[in-house]
Amino acid sequence: MTGATRDRFRTLAARTGGIAQRLADRAHRDYRGGMARPNDEVAALLQEYSDLLSISGGAAYKVRAYEKAARAISGHPQDVSAMDADTLRSVPGVGKAIADKVLEYLRTGSVRALDALRDEIPSGVRDLTAIPNLGPRKAATLYQDLGIASTDELVEAIHAGRLRDIPGFGAKTEENILHGVELTRQSEERVHLDTAMEQAEELVERLLSVDGCQRCTHAGSLRRFAETIGDVDILAAAGEPRPLMDAFTEQEPVAEVTAAGEKKSSIRTTDGLRIDLRVVPLSAWGAALQYFTGSRTHNIRTREIAGNAGLKLSEYGLFDAETDQLVVSETEEEVYNRLGLPWIPPPLREDRGEIEVARKRELPDIVSETDIRGDLHTHTDLTDGVSPLEDMVATAAERGYAYYAVTDHAPGLPMHRMTDEKALAQRERVRELDGAYRGMRLLHGSELNIGPDGAVDWPEEFLNGFDICVASVHTHFNQPREEMTRRLVRACENPCVNIIGHPTARLIGRRPAIDADLDEVFRTCARTRTALEINASPHRLDLRDEDILLAKKYGVRFAVNSDAHSAVHLAGLRYGVGTAQRGWLTSEDVINTWPMHRLRRFLRPPS
Ligand code: DGT
Ligand code: CA
Ligand code: CA
Ligand code: ZN
DSSP states (O other): OOOHHHHHHHHHHHHHTOHHHHHHHHHTSOSOSSOOOHHHHHHHHHHHHHHHHHHTTOOHHHHHHHHHHHHHHHTOSSOGGGOOHHHHHTSTTOOHHHHHHHHHHHHHSSOHHHHHHHHHSOHHHHHHTTSTTTHHHHHHHHHHHHOOOSHHHHHHHHHTTTTTTSTTOOHHHHHHHHHHHHHHHHHTTOEEHHHHHHHHHHHHHHHHTSTTOOEEEEOHHHHTTOSEESOEEEEEEOSOOHHHHHHHHHSTTEEEEEEEOSSEEEEEETTSOEEEEEEEOGGGHHHHHHHHHOOHHHHHHHHHHHHHTTEEEETTEEEETTTOOEEEOSOHHHHHHHTTOOOOOGGGTTTSSHHHHHHTTOOOOBOOGGGOOEEOOBOOTTTTOSSOHHHHHHHHHHTTOSEEEEEEEOTTSGGGOOOHHHHHHHHHHHHHHTTSSTTOEEEEEEEEEOOTTSOOSSOHHHHTTSSEEEEEOOSOTTOOHHHHHHHHHHHHHOTTOOEESSTTOOBTTTBOOOOOOHHHHHHHHHHHTOEEEEEOOTTTOBSOHHHHHHHHHTTOOEEEEOOBSSGGGGGGHHHHHHHHHHTTOBGGGBGGGSOHHHHHHHHSOOO
C-alpha cells in the first residue's frame, strides 16, 4: 500500500517537474512557514528511496523496509528533526541503516545513497512511477526493455502497440495505464485538501500577527471544502494593505511571486501550491468574503437575484443599481439577508438548489465537526497502522469522543498478517482499556475485505464477536459493472456488515471509482440498514459529495470516519465532515453523531 506521504509527494513531484530539483531547493530552506512537517519531508525522502530502489532492481525486503519506515515517520507524533540516533531507532520500522540516512539528511540536507540512485535513473522514469496502475516495477521493465523514459514516450509506445510483447502487459493493462496517465494529468494542477488547508491555516496565523491586520481567513474552494484545490484564496482586511502584501510575498518559502499589486498578490510556494492574497477595507469584508468564497455558479445566482431587485452585487458591496449608493457590505449575513436569503454555509454554495431552498427557509441544519461523537474506522500497528492501540485511544480521548472503534484489517489481505488469535488478543486489550478514559467507550471491530463474489472474511460465529464491522473493496477493482454491483449488494446483505468502507474505492488523482450501479447499491443499503462511509482521508473523500446526495434520497445512513493509520491523522476527520456538509447531511443522517445507546441498537439490532 502507498502512504499518504507518497501521494502528496508524487503529485508535488509531478507538478514541480522533478523530485531532485524540488528537494535541492528545499535543502537550503528552513522548515518554518508554509512547509510540510519535517516528518513528512523525511518520509517523502524515504519513499523516494524505496521507489528508486525498486526501479533499480533492489531487494524486495529493502524496498518494503524503506516504505514502511516512511509511513512510520509520517505518522509519528514527535518531530524527527529534534531526534537523536537512539530516539530515531525507537520509531517502529526504523533500523540503523534508515536512521543513519535520516540523520545524514537532517545534518547535510541530502543523502548520498539517494543522490546516487537519482543519478542512475532518469527523471522521466521516476515520473512514470507516479502513474496509477503502473508503479515502480512495471516502470523499470518499460525502461529496461523498451527504453521508455517519459510519460509521453509511454503513451506513444502504447498507441504503437509496442507494449504488447512484454509479459504482464495485456490490452486491459494498457487501457488502465492510459487511464492513469489521464488522471495524473488532470490532477497535476490541483492539490489535496489537507495540503492546501495546512498551508492556508499557517499563513492566516502569520498574517493575523502583522500590524494593522484586522481580519484574515481563507475563502475560495478551500472554504467550501471542495475535494481538490486549484489555488488557495486568502482574504484580509486592513486600512493599509502594504505591510500584509510585504509579509505575504517575502515569507519563506516562496518560489515565485507571480503578481504583486496593491490589493492583490499571488505566489507559488516551493511546494508548487498557488496562493492569492486580497486585502480589502474592513467595511467591505462581508461582500468580499461572499464573492471570493464562490463558487462561481453560486455567485452568478446571487448577482441575478440582486439584479432582479434593482441592486448590484460585487466584491465591494451590494449597491443600489440606480444611485450607486452602498446598501450593505460589512458581513456576509447582511449581504444574504438583503437578498432575501438566510446566510448559506459555504459547502452548500455550489448552485445545487441551495438558493431555492434557502429562499423557502428550508436549508438543512448541516452536520458539524462538534456533532461527531466518535470515529468508527481506525487502524493500529497490529496491521498497517503506525501507532500502537494505546496511543490511538489516548488521542481519541483527547478529541473528546464518547466512543471509538478499533477496526484493523481482516486476514483476507495476506500482507497484513491478521489471524484469529491476533484479533482475539487485541479484543482483550481493548476490553481492558475500555473505561480507562472517563466517558469514552471502546468498540472492537474489523475492516473486512469484500471478496470478488461479495463474501467477507471469517465465518458468521466469529464475526458476531465484533462490536462493529466495516467492509471494503481492496482488490479486484476492475470487475464488470454487474459483477461489482452484485458484489456490493451481497456485502450489504450480510447481517454482520454495518458499514461499507470507502464505497467507491477511488483514490483522488490516482485510481478511478469502481464501476457499479450505485442506485442499486444505495437502495440495498437502505433496505438492509447498512451505513455508507464518508471516508475522510483527503486522498479518498469517499463517498464524494454527489454520491452522498444520491444516497440520501434513498434514506441511507452514513458514517464519517477518519480511517486513521496514525494518531495524528485522527484530526483528518474534518475533511470528511466538510464532504458530508457538501452532501447536505444533517446529524440525523450520520450514525456517529448519535448517542451510544442509539448507535449500539443500529449496530446490533435486537432480534
Ligand atoms: P479552485 O481555485 O479552482 O479550486 O476554485 P475556486 O472556487 O477557489 O476558484 P478561484 O480561485 O478561481 O476563485 C475564487 C472565487 O472567487 C470563486 O469561487 C468565485 C470568485 N470569482 C473569481 N473570479 C470570478 C469571476 O470571474 N466571476 C465570478 N462570478 N466569481 C469569480
Ligand atoms: Ca481558489
Ligand atoms: Ca484564486
Ligand atoms: Zn480500507
